[in-house]
Amino acid sequence: MIMSEMSPSSDDRLFSPLTVGGVPLKNRICFQAHRTHFVDDGLINDRLIAYYHRRAEGGCGLIILGELAIDPGDQPWNKMIEAYRPDVVDGYRKLADAVHGHGTRLFAQLCHHGFQSSGFVTRQAVVGPSAISDIAFGEVSKAMETEDLTDVIASFTKAAALARDGGLDGVEIDVGVESLLRQFLSPISNFRQDEYGGSLENRLRFPLDVLRAVRRRAGAGFAVGVRLCVDEFFPGAITAEESVEIAKTMVGEGLVDFINTTVGTYYSLHMMQPTMHTPFGISLGAVAGVKAAVQVPVIAGHHLDVIQAGEEIIEAGKADAVGVVRPLICDPDLPNKIKAGKAADVKLCVRDNQGCVGRVNQSKSLSCTQNPEVGDENRHPLPAVSQKKRLMIIGGGPAGMEAARTASLRGHEVTLYERSAEVGGQVNLASRGAGRERLGDVVGNLDRSIQGLDITLMTDTEVTADLVKSQNPDAVIVATGSSPVENPLPGDYGPPQVINVQDVLNQTCPIGETVLFIDENGGHHATATAELLADQGKKVDIITSDLFIGIELAAIGDLYASRQRLLKKGATFRTDLSVEKIEQGVVHVRRNYTNEQEVLEGYDTIVLDMQSRVDDDLYHQLKGQVRELYRIGDCVAPRNIEMAIYEGRKTGEQI
Numbered sequence: 001m002i003m004s005e006m007s008p009s010s011d012d013r014l015f016s017p018l019t020v021g022g023v024p025l026k027n028r029i030c031f032q033a034h035r036t037h038f039v040d041d042g043l044i045n046d047r048l049i050a051y052y053h054r055r056a057e058g059g060c061g062l063i064i065l066g067e068l069a070i071d072p073g074d075q076p077w078n079k080m081i082e083a084y085r086p087d088v089v090d091g092y093r094k095l096a097d098a099v100h101g102h103g104t105r106l107f108a109q110l111c112h113h114g115f116q117s118s119g120f121v122t123r124q125a126v127v128g129p130s131a132i133s134d135i136a137f138g139e140v141s142k143a144m145e146t147e148d149l150t151d152v153i154a155s156f157t158k159a160a161a162l163a164r165d166g167g168l169d170g171v172e173i174d175v176g177v178e179s180l181l182r183q184f185l186s187p188i189s190n191f192r193q194d195e196y197g198g199s200l201e202n203r204l205r206f207p208l209d210v211l212r213a214v215r216r217r218a219g220a221g222f223a224v225g226v227r228l229c230v231d232e233f234f235p236g237a238i239t240a241e242e243s244v245e246i247a248k249t250m251v252g253e254g255l256v257d258f259i260n261t262t263v264g265t266y267y268s269l270h271m272m273q274p275t276m277h278t279p280f281g282i283s284l285g286a287v288a289g290v291k292a293a294v295q296v297p298v299i300a301g302h303h304l305d306v307i308q309a310g311e312e313i314i315e316a317g318k319a320d321a322v323g324v325v326r327p328l329i330c331d332p333d334l335p336n337k338i339k340a341g342k343a344a345d346v347k348l349c350v351r352d353n354q355g356c357v358g359r360v361n362q363s364k365s366l367s368c369t370q371n372p373e374v375g376d377e378n379r380h381p382l383p384a385v386s387q388k389k390r391l392m393i394i395g396g397g398p399a400g401m402e403a404a405r406t407a408s409l410r411g412h413e414v415t416l417y418e419r420s421a422e423v424g425g426q427v428n429l430a431s432r433g434a435g436r437e438r439l440g441d442v443v444g445n446l447d448r449s450i451q452g453l454d455i456t457l458m459t460d461t462e463v464t465a466d467l468v469k470s471q472n473p474d475a476v477i478v479a480t481g482s483s484p485v486e487n488p489l490p491g492d493y494g495p496p497q498v499i500n501v502q503d504v505l506n507q508t509c510p511i512g513e514t515v516l517f518i519d520e521n522g523g524h525h526a527t528a529t530a531e532l533l534a535d536q537g538k539k540v541d542i543i544t545s546d547l548f549i550g551i552e553l554a555a556i557g558d559l560y561a562s563r564q565r566l567l568k569k570g571a572t573f574r575t576d577l578s579v580e581k582i583e584q585g586v587v588h589v590r591r592n593y594t595n596e597q598e599v600l601e602g603y604d605t606i607v608l609d610m611q612s613r614v615d616d617d618l619y620h621q622l623k624g625q626v627r628e629l630y631r632i633g634d635c636v637a638p639r640n641i642e643m644a645i646y647e648g649r650k651t652g653e654q655i
Contacts, residue, residue, distance in 0.1 A: 014310030021223030021257025025061040028321035033066025033109035036366040042082030044091025050377035056104035059335030070159040076117040083159040092166020107170040114180030115141035129190040157217040170223025181207040211255040225258035230286040233268040240286035260299040273557030276351040277435040288318040353556035369642040372649035385411040395479030397425020399633030399644035401446040406652025408453040415456040433528025465621040475628035478619040482612040482634035491581035512604020517542040522552035526609035534569035545578040612638040
């Protein structure tokens with residue numbers, strides 16, 4: 001298990017007050033703008049209010065509300081706050097009241113997405129500085145004309161005025177990764193030949209026009225700032241040096257009260273949405289450069305450890321505040337815990353991107369691998385039970401541990417059984433993959449959360465139907481997981497030459513010098529295990545029937561980076577190959593589009609990442625034999641950690 005970089009002590013600098021554009025913040029922790037897909041009918045609803053209220057309750061100093069559409073023609077997703085509608089004001093007021101009650105301030109991020117929008121929702125052409133095809137949605141944009149620029153400026157000013165009318169404390173103009181204004185600034189997206197293109201002075205012209213108009217409309221006592229991309233991490237794009245000049249110009253004209261920083265674009269997605277493989281602090285050099293050049297508060301807003309921010313960033317003068325998203329999704333109480341000197345109790349975000357980045361990138365509502373309360377904050381805290389029950393939970397993986405925690409918090413008497421020597425289930429195994437060590441924090445977080453509760457833990461215990469009957473529990477939850485199908489392909493094969501990913505991670509078989517991976521699941525199991533063997537000096541080839549190796553990694557932002565890591569370590573990939581059978585170490589494949597047959601041979605070891613089977617024998621033995629019976633997690637169907645924990649939570653709630 002990997003422990004966090006977080007120190008157990010509080011940091012006075014992190015919790016010292018900060019004034020931004022006349023708006024006093026109680027501390028320097030900012031919950032950054034992000035998508036939730038909780039919005040219905042373009043207006044703020046009770047679900048969204050409960051979500052942000054929970055983070056204010058947890059102690060952050062500033063919340064920046066995101067996913068706002070400032071113009072009817074710019075809606076890349078269906079579920080956005082339509083910030084151009086006058087009736088949005090009522091929702092703003094309710095949300096502001098909810099967070100202000102905890103001393104937290106509320107800004108709104110105003111963004112026009114430009115060519116990184118989509119006409120799928122609006123049925124209108126997207127617009128941008130130039131007529132180019134966007135890498136994300138693939139639509140060719142209309143090059144903006146004078147009247148288009150005027151309309152966008154009017155949209156920004158109207159949205160800012162409505163935010164102020166709604167009782168918000170300020171606005172943040174997005175000049176970041178998904179914004180039209182960054183597209184004007186960037187040489188890789190602005191090819192104009194008029195006064196808005198070419199030199200930095202010209203590329204800055206339109207963003208400055210927007211800021212001037214918003215500043216005039218906002219008036220005194222209402223903060224105006226920018227979310228600024230300080231490095232696009234792409235050849236020919238905005239650099240850290242150029243971002244300093246941009247920031248100096250904006251501040252020099254008195255247009256902004258703060259600068260909130262970010263890095264990356266869709267051209268460098270692995271930097272924009274970093275995973276557990278990415279070290280903390282990748283943007284700090286550029287952030288420090290901006291801070292040294294301006295006299296307004298600067299927020300270090302990208303991929304930071306919160307304690308590191310307090311001790312190493314704020315104290316060192318690299319920034320004035322820290323912006324986070326995923327850590328506060330995972331644990332809303334993070335600020336209060338750190339302030340109280342209880343950082344060891346923080347539920348640590350492992351940056352697996354399953355529930356957050358992965359879901360919102362597919363236009364699904366936000367969730368979190370470790371926090372099944374996300375999106376359901378109206379049920380916080382958990383309701384107490386009306387009748388205490390004796391509960392047996394069989395299986396100490398994430399599903400079983402979360403069910404035990406939830407049921408115990410509600411007042412049940414819980415006994416949790418695990419057949420191995422330690423809890424954690426397959427997460428312990430997955431954390432052995434290259435760069436996946438931090439997954440161990442999922443188990444560590446759950447383990448800490450059940451300590452001190454009315455839970456009896458029985459490890460090294462094989463549970464049978466007879467044992468369950470002898471205990472005569474009021475309810476039973478079966479969470480016995482799944483296991484790989486032993487021979488998922490036709491043919492004559494088996495260990496030690498043909499094994500599965502679990503065999504590799506458990507080190508149950510010797511691994512030869514040349515390895516063929518067959519990736520049919522498309523997740524981290526194959527890529528991280530292949531990377532682990534490459535680190536050991538093995539020659540690794542990977543094949544799949546999909547379009548990409550690790551195809552499921554695209555949504556969570558690790559497809560590019562994982563391929564990059566594997567290639568650097570000498571691995572090779574072949575796609576669109578379906579395995580027909582394995583005979584005596586020879587892999588027979590068919591090319592998907594031509595149906596040509598091919599054989600792959602000469603490998604010392606063949607590793608399969610293919611289907612799994614549910615381990616549900618005990619559940620079926622107990623059907624009709626106990627008063628209440630439930631099953632959760634992989635023994636229902638093999639899925640990811642997020643779904644297992646979610647089912648554990650829901651089942652613990654309903655018993």
